Amino acid sequence: MDCSRRTLLKSACAATAAATLPISAFRLFSPAECRAETGKPGTRWIFLVDTEKCVGCGLCVKACKLENEVPYDAPVTRTWVERYVITSDGKSHIDSPMGGRDGFTSPKIDGQEINPKEITKAFFVPKLCNQCDNPPCVQVCPVGATYQTSDGVVLVDRKWCIGCGYCIMACPYGVRFFHPEYKVAEKCTFCYHRISKGETTACVQACPFEARKIGNLRDPDDPVTKIVMTQRVGVLKDEYGTKPQVFYLGLDRNVR
Amino acid sequence: MKNHVLRPLWLVLAAIALLLAVRYLVVPSDFGVNGRSFTYGFHRLSNVADWQKFPDKYLGKEYCQDCHEEKVTENGSSKHRNIQCENCHGPAYGHPDNPEKLPIDRSRELCLRCHSQLPYPGSQRGQLKGIDPERHNPGQPCAECHNPHHPDQEVG
Numbered sequence: 518m519d520c521s522r523r524t525l526l527k528s529a530c531a532a533t534a535a536a537t538l539p540i541s542a543f544r545l546f547s548p549a550e551c552r553a554e555t556g557k558p559g560t561r562w563i564f565l566v567d568t569e570k571c572v573g574c575g576l577c578v579k580a581c582k583l584e585n586e587v588p589y590d591a592p593v594t595r596t597w598v599e600r601y602v603i604t605s606d607g608k609s610h611i612d613s614p615m616g617g618r619d620g621f622t623s624p625k626i627d628g629q630e631i632n633p634k635e636i637t638k639a640f641f642v643p644k645l646c647n648q649c650d651n652p653p654c655v656q657v658c659p660v661g662a663t664y665q666t667s668d669g670v671v672l673v674d675r676k677w678c679i680g681c682g683y684c685i686m687a688c689p690y691g692v693r694f695f696h697p698e699y700k701v702a703e704k705c706t707f708c709y710h711r712i713s714k715g716e717t718t719a720c721v722q723a724c725p726f727e728a729r730k731i732g733n734l735r736d737p738d739d740p741v742t743k744i745v746m747t748q749r750v751g752v753l754k755d756e757y758g759t760k761p762q763v764f765y766l767g768l769d770r771n772v773r
Numbered sequence: 774m775k776n777h778v779l780r781p782l783w784l785v786l787a788a789i790a791l792l793l794a795v796r797y798l799v800v801p802s803d804f805g806v807n808g809r810s811f812t813y814g815f816h817r818l819s820n821v822a823d824w825q826k827f828p829d830k831y832l833g834k835e836y837c838q839d840c841h842e843e844k845v846t847e848n849g850s851s852k853h854r855n856i857q858c859e860n861c862h863g864p865a866y867g868h869p870d871n872p873e874k875l876p877i878d879r880s881r882e883l884c885l886r887c888h889s890q891l892p893y894p895g896s897q898r899g900q901l902k903g904i905d906p907e908r909h910n911p912g913q914p915c916a917e918c919h920n921p922h923h924p925d926q927e928v929g
Contacts, residue, residue: 572898574886576860583864584830602893620886622906639893655813664816667808674820710827719831725855726897767895 554734555742560668561734562707564763565741565750566643568772570728573598573641575620580723582618584708593694594618595705596645596720601771602626604635609771617641642772643729645720646671646692646705647753647761654684654693654704663702669734669762670709675701689757707731734762830864833857840869844922851923861921879914881906884921 554561581596582589598617602610610626621641624631652671655663662677663684673684678701685693685702696703708718712731716722721729732741744750744766751768752761765772801817808814837858838845848854859865861883862875890903910918920926 569895570897572887572896572901573891576886580831580860580864585827619882621891622882622885622889624891633892636892636894638895639891639899640896641898652813661804661815661817664820665808665813666821672820672824674817674823676820676823677817706824709821709824711829713825716829722831722833723857723860725857725860 555737555746557735559735562648562669562712562762563732563734563741563745564645564648564707565730565732565744565766566763567728567730567766568640568642568769569767570726571598571641571643572726572728573600573617573621574725575617576723576725577643577720577729578616578618580719581705584711584719585706587703588697589618591697592616593697593703595692595703596643599642599644599772600626600639601642601769602631602639603637603769603771604631605637606635638769638771640767640769642765642768643720644690644692644753645763646707647690647759647763648705648707650760650762651758653687653689653757653759657683657687659683666709670707670712671704672706672709673702673704675699678702689754689759690761828866830866831857831859832865833859836865848922852925853922879916881915884915884919 575598578594578596578598581587582594585595587593587595592615594616596616597613598621599611599613600617600621604610610629610631612626614621624633648670650669652665655665655671658664659681660677660679662674662679663671664674665671680695680700680702682695682702685695693702693704695701708716708720711718718729718731721731730741730744732739732745734742734745736742745764748766750764750766752764753768753772754761801819803818804816805818806814807816807818834845834857841858844858848856848858859875861878863878865875868875885906887898887901888903889906891898893899915921
């Protein structure tokens with residue numbers, strides 16, 4: 518076989534470039550993959566948010582903060598509710614005062630009055646950690662303080678975290694923050710202490726409208742799994758290749 | 774071999790030994806790859822149990838049943854039956870020992886979370902029975918006229 522210096526260099530360059538691209542960068546959310554996951558033994562926690570049912574009462578945010586001892590008046594929260602009001606001029610007005618902790622009681626957005634006749638769509642979107650299958654926040658941790666449990670939940674080891682903040686920067690969804698008291702990275706745990714005991718999360722229990730649900734993707738009879746399999750669900754920022762495991766019903770293209 | 778070659782060598786070996794000793798003492802024995810892979814599972818295994826030990830604060834409506842049966846029954850047949858008691862009274866962790874009584878929030882803001890009218894198509898909020906808080910009996914606590922546990926009933 519003859520191999521000139523030129524072809525050797527060329528193929529070496531191509532191979533290096535190909536090797537640096539993660540395979541996950543080419544794959545988007547695939548129902549087939551989800552289906553392959555169901556039926557396996559064990560548990561893979563997933564979450565379902567129905568944006569049409571959410572009324573923006575914020576009781577989930579309140580319950581989450583009190584359940585998980587997140588400082589109540591600090592501007593940090595593990596879950597929050599965003600309000601989207603889209604007007605006929607195509608503008609979207611978005612707000613989430615205090616993460617929606619006290620609900621949305623005024624039609625004003627950031628002090629701005631909006632004429633109800635101009636509203637074309639308006640809805641609320643609860644957000645929380647997506648407990649990604651490929652969590653970038655875990656990849657960047659330099660000390661092994663954050664990790665994925667065998668049932669798919671990403672946790673932070675408060676004793677081991679050095680508070681460097683890499684994970685906070687790495688999360689494309691902005692769900693991580695710095696805990697003002699413990700001085701470590703903090704995030705939604707899907708109420709790991711509750712779901713491990715067979716209870717539901719504090720936010721799911723608090724929601725009077727069933728806008729939030731938690732389920733096990735590996736159980737084919739789980740009502741949440743059935744919805745994810747049979748209905749049109751969306752996920753946030755699919756193109757990042759993080760494989761988020763929080764699914765949304767009625768997701769709008771204006772939601773980021 | 775000459776001393777000036779060996780001395781730094783011993784120094785380096787001593788430094789490595791010290792590093793290994795410190796590592797042995799500081800890094801817990803359950804630290805390692807526990808789970809899917811090094812990328813996602815490198816952690817202290819006992820931290821999972823630490824998180825599981827965290828106490829619940831919200832105990833749910835079933836917990837109130839034994840002691841506040843009357844309220845639970847009254848609420849159970851009303852349009853507010855899907856609202857958890859603790860959404861309005863706060864988490865019941867420790868109650869009735871400490872705190873002896875759960876707080877009673879008579880503020881209008883509590884009810885306005887759901888009942889301040891917002892004309893939002895595409896959200897269930899638009900269909901909820903709503904009022905304009907500036908015009909519906911302003912300044913007066915809602916519970917003076919509406920029963921928070923059974924709002925479809927007259928206040929007795």
